[in-house]
Amino acid sequence: MIEGRPLIDWSWIASNPDDIVERILQHLQLTAIPLIAGFAVSLLLAVWALKRPALYTPVIAVSGLLYTIPSLAAFAVLRPVFGLSLLTAVIPLTTYTLLILFRNIMAGFQAVPPDVLEAAEAMGYTSRERLLRVQIPLAVPLMIAGVRLAAVTVIGLATVASILGDAYGGLGQFITEGLQQLFPTKYLLGAFLSVVLAFGTHMLFVRIEKAVTPWALSRESAVG
Amino acid sequence: MAERVHNAATVVFDHVTKHYGANEAKKGTLGAVNDLSLTVPAGKICVLVGPSGCGKTTSLKMVNRLIEPTSGKILLDGVDASTRDVIELRRHIGYVIQQVGLFPHQTVEENVATVPRLLGWTEEKQHSRAAELLDLIGLPPAKYAGRYPSQLSGGERQRVGVARALAGDPPIMLMDEPFGAVDPIVRERLQNEFLRLQEDLAKTILFVTHDIDEAIKMGDLVAVLQVGGELAQFGTPAEILANPASDFVAKFVGSDRGLKRLSLYRVDDVPLEALPTGRVGEPSAPARARLLAHPFEYLLVLDADNRPLGWASLSSVSMADQITADMAHASSPHLDRRTTLKDALSMLLDATVQVGVVVDRHGGHRGILTVDGIANWIRAQTPAEPAQGSR
Numbered sequence: 001m002i003e004g005r006p007l008i009d010w011s012w013i014a015s016n017p018d019d020i021v022e023r024i025l026q027h028l029q030l031t032a033i034p035l036i037a038g039f040a041v042s043l044l045l046a047v048w049a050l051k052r053p054a055l056y057t058p059v060i061a062v063s064g065l066l067y068t069i070p071s072l073a074a075f076a077v078l079r080p081v082f083g084l085s086l087l088t089a090v091i092p093l094t095t096y097t098l099l100i101l102f103r104n105i106m107a108g109f110q111a112v113p114p115d116v117l118e119a120a121e122a123m124g125y126t127s128r129e130r131l132l133r134v135q136i137p138l139a140v141p142l143m144i145a146g147v148r149l150a151a152v153t154v155i156g157l158a159t160v161a162s163i164l165g166d167a168y169g170g171l172g173q174f175i176t177e178g179l180q181q182l183f184p185t186k187y188l189l190g191a192f193l194s195v196v197l198a199f200g201t202h203m204l205f206v207r208i209e210k211a212v213t214p215w216a217l218s219r220e221s222a223v224g
Numbered sequence: 225m226a227e228r229v230h231n232a233a234t235v236v237f238d239h240v241t242k243h244y245g246a247n248e249a250k251k252g253t254l255g256a257v258n259d260l261s262l263t264v265p266a267g268k269i270c271v272l273v274g275p276s277g278c279g280k281t282t283s284l285k286m287v288n289r290l291i292e293p294t295s296g297k298i299l300l301d302g303v304d305a306s307t308r309d310v311i312e313l314r315r316h317i318g319y320v321i322q323q324v325g326l327f328p329h330q331t332v333e334e335n336v337a338t339v340p341r342l343l344g345w346t347e348e349k350q351h352s353r354a355a356e357l358l359d360l361i362g363l364p365p366a367k368y369a370g371r372y373p374s375q376l377s378g379g380e381r382q383r384v385g386v387a388r389a390l391a392g393d394p395p396i397m398l399m400d401e402p403f404g405a406v407d408p409i410v411r412e413r414l415q416n417e418f419l420r421l422q423e424d425l426a427k428t429i430l431f432v433t434h435d436i437d438e439a440i441k442m443g444d445l446v447a448v449l450q451v452g453g454e455l456a457q458f459g460t461p462a463e464i465l466a467n468p469a470s471d472f473v474a475k476f477v478g479s480d481r482g483l484k485r486l487s488l489y490r491v492d493d494v495p496l497e498a499l500p501t502g503r504v505g506e507p508s509a510p511a512r513a514r515l516l517a518h519p520f521e522y523l524l525v526l527d528a529d530n531r532p533l534g535w536a537s538l539s540s541v542s543m544a545d546q547i548t549a550d551m552a553h554a555s556s557p558h559l560d561r562r563t564t565l566k567d568a569l570s571m572l573l574d575a576t577v578q579v580g581v582v583v584d585r586h587g588g589h590r591g592i593l594t595v596d597g598i599a600n601w602i603r604a605q606t607p608a609e610p611a612q613g614s615r
Contacts, residue, residue, distance in 0.1 A: 119325030122288055122398075123388075124315035124342055137329045215329045215372040 009185040020189070027170035027197060030158040033090050035151055038097030042146075045098075046105040047131065056106065063098040071096070071160045079164075086168050089161040096157060097150040104146025108139025141213050148205035155198040159190070171197070230426040232266040233301040233395035235287065240296035242282050242453070255279035257286070257453035259296070264445065266301075266395075267426040271443035273433055274476070279453030280432045284398050287430060288317045300396065315342055318389030318397035318427070322404040324381050326373040332358070332384055333369040339392035357387040360421065379410040386418065390425070397429045404433070415441060416562040420585070436477055440465065440487040441564050448473050462488055486566035486602065491559050491582055494601045496591025499579075501526050502536070502547040512541050524581065525552035530588040532558065532581045558583050561590065565598055572598075 013020070049055040074092035082088040112135055120130045162172030169176070171194045178187025242257040257279040264270040272280040285291040287298055289310050298305045305313060326335050336357055337350040345353070355365040361383040373381055382403060389397055402418075403411045415438070422429065433439055439446045440461040448456045448464065450472050457469040465481050465488065468474035478484065501524045502511035515523050515538055522535040525547060534552030544551060557571040559580040572578045572595050580593040 113323070113325070113328075115321060115323035115325035116327060117325075118290070119319065119321065120327070122290055122314055122317075122319035122321075123338055124311045124313075126311055129342075134327060138327075213329070215374065 007184050008188065009183075012185050013189065020193075023169070023171050023174055023190070024193060024197070026168060026173075027155070027158055027194065029086075030089055030093065030161055030168065030170045031151060031154045031197075031201075033086075034093035034097055034154050035147065037090070038094045038101050038150060039147060041094070042098055042101035042105055045102055046109060049106060050109055050131075050135070059102055060099070063095075063102055066095040067099045069095075071157050072163070075161065075163055084164050084167065089158070089164050089168055093154050093157055093161070096153060100150045100153065101143075101146045104142050104149070105139060108142035108146075109135055111142060112138045141209055141216065144205055144209045144212070148202060148209070151201045151205065152198050155194060155201060159194055230267060231393050231395045232426055232428045234266045234299075235264040235270075235396060235428055235430065236297075236299040236302075237262050237283070238297045238299060240283070240286060240293050240298060242279070242286065242291060243294045255282050255451070255453055257282050257293075260449075260453065260455055262447055262455065262458050264428055264430065266428050268444040269422065269429040269431055269442055270445045270447060271431045271433060271439040272447050272449060273436055273439035273443075274449035274456075275451060276434060277451050278449040280434075280449050281400055282453070283449070284400055284430055284432050287396065287398055288314050288319060315339055315392060316394050316396075318392070318394040320385050320389045320397065320399040320402040322401040324373075324385040324405070326381060326384060326388070328373050330372075331369065332363070332371050332373070332376070333365070335373070335384060336387045336391050338388055339394075343392055353391055354387075357391055358384075360390075361387045362417065363387075378406045379414060382406060382414055383417075386421075390427075395428060397427045399429060400432045401434070402431070403438070404435075412563065412567055413560070416560050418442075419562055437484065437487055437566065440484060448476060450476075483566065486569060486598075487564045489565045489602075489605075490561065491563050491565065491568050491580075491593060492561040494565065494593060494597060496582055496593060497597055499524055499592050501589065502541070504528065504533070504547055504549050506547045508541050508544050508546055511547055512538070515541060522577075523547075524589070524592070525549065526589055529586075531586075532583065532589045535577065556581055558587075559593060560585075565602070568593060569595065569598055 045055070045059050049059060069092070071092055074095075075088060078088045078091055082091075116134065116138070117130070120134045125133065158170050159172035159175060162169040162176040166173065171190045174190030174193075175187045178184065178190060237260045240257060240260045244256055255277040260279075260283060262270070272283055274280050282291055286293050287300075287305065289305060292306070300308075327338070330338075333351070333354045336354040340350045340353050354369065358365040358368055363380060363383060368376075368380070368384075373384070376384065382405070386402065389399075403414045406414065419442070431439075431442055433442075443461055445458065446461050446464050447458045450456045456476075457464055457473045462485075464473065465477060465485050468477055468481075474481075499520050499522075500511065500514040500518050502508075502514075503526050505528070511523055515521075521538055523538075523541050525533045525536050527533055527549065533549055534554035535556070536547070536551040536553070540551045541547070555575065556577040556579050557568075557575045559568050559571065559582045561582060561584065563571075568580055572580050572593075578595050582590045582593055584590055
């Protein structure tokens with residue numbers, strides 16, 4: 001730290017609002033794309049596993065394996081293939097969501113009471129109608145809990161994506177640059193904003209969870 | 225509802241057998257069915273009763289093809305169920321189960337309108353049908369239509385389950401222990417309400433229970449099944465009680481067959497007695513005179529709507545100028561006219577005042593029933609041919 005300089009240089013923050021907003025938007029993009037992609041893949045896998053329960057264990061095993069790969073290593077491996085592109089960041093971040101999302105979506109499906117499924121079948125729902133009108137709506141609370149967990153995880157991991165440089169770096173870019181330039185304002189701001197983003201996202205999903213399940217008087221989410 | 229054309233179908237089991245392979249059998253509780261043949265005439269309630277593992281639920285689920293028979297046929301109005309499209313078939317068969325299985329994320333109205341929606345009725349027709357059914361089962365739509373199942377009591381949930389099953393006006397209803405999950409008092413009330421509904425609806429109903437008393441009460445016909453899925457006896461409740469076909473049936477029916485025969489009759493069947501009554505607000509003197517002219521020592525106090533409030537002693541009537549609500553002591557059971565004599569007797573023996581006040585469906589007083597009254601009446605019936613005219 002350079003002598004005489006304050007820890008937080010407010011004037012730098014005040015004079016760079018565009019930069020800050022851009023980094024936040026980049027970070028949101030780095031979070032949203034993997035979440036949406038991961039959710040789509042997990043939902044498809046879960047619906048498939050619902051029809052073929054034997055798939056459950058291998059899917060958990062593979063997504064668990066993907067989850068163990070260190071993020072920095074994954075970026076390093078993908079960089080020669082996709083270069084300094086968004087894809088290099090998004091692919092590993094997506095794979096990290098699979099374990100959480102698949103497990104939570106399956107838990108949601110498994111939480112549908114068997115008598116409700118039997119009633120739906122006996123009243124003449126086709127299996128497609130039953131999935132869309134009964135199984136998915138009833139799995140929603142646990143699905144959203146899964147998305148919440150995955151979102152917070154990705155927001156954290158996305159700070160590492162700063163190694164992809166200026167174009168896609170997100171808030172991690174502030175942290176990396178700040179550390180390199182010995183400029184605390186930058187890295188503290190990056191750290192602070194990513195924490196705020198994670199916490200805000202968490203609160204947002206907690207609210208969504210309540211808003212979309214008016215039918216549940218009190219519901220404990222089993223996972224998360 | 226009275227002018228409606230009744231929609232009911234004959235159900236025939238024709239040598240129906242269901243065997244489970246070793247793998248399926250391991251999974252659990254479903255009983256096999258062995259060469260079951262019986263005919264349920266349109267508009268009747270047939271109760272399948274037996275110990276667990278006797279195949280009664282399996283038999284029921286073969287009607288809407290939740291389970292497919294190994295061999296044999298089930299004919300619905302002469303048409304083999306296996307030749308019909310399974311989805312279409314199920315939309316025309318009502319289904320009620322013990323756990324109810326209401327959709328927790330849908331309101332009462334949406335739950336009730338399930339089959340009309342699946343059948344492609346207009347929104348408007350779905351809405352009016354749901355409202356009609358909620359009225360029918362005694363849950364005013366203004367209060368209940370928008371509630372979620374988690375906001376209902378056990379008894380209300382069961383009623384909604386019945387309404388949902390009736391919504392598409394199916395000719396056949398399958399009911400698997402429909403009143404099994406509620407406490408005995410609520411169960412009794414739900415049974416009575418359902419019998420009252422059935423008087424108007426006249427659906428063909430297959431009803432599964434393990435409780436012989438419920439079978440006797442609810443069934444026009446009773447099929448007693450034994451483990452292994454054999455039909456041990458099929459007949460009217462009176463026939464089964466009077467002449468059990470085998471040791472198994474005799475044991476299953478129980479050694480208290482005489483007492484159970486009380487379940488064949490309802491409060492409605494017995495001539496009611498009249499006791500002196502007095503209405504709140506009426507002057508005491510004439511009421512006192514009526515009371516003195518009668519051997520019974522208490523006056524039955526009624527409110528303005530004819531509902532019984534309780535008993536007033538001669539002395540309290542004598543001391544007051546007019547009849548008031550606070551002189552009444554509520555201490556005797558109120559009996560619905562559909563309550564079986566067995567239940568009525570049990571309620572009377574439990575009560576401090578062993579005089580049952582019989583009320584109509586609005587709670588209005590109709591007469592009284594005593595233990596002696598039941599005993600005298602039952603003595604007058606010849607045991608071999610109990611009246612089946614009760615319904």
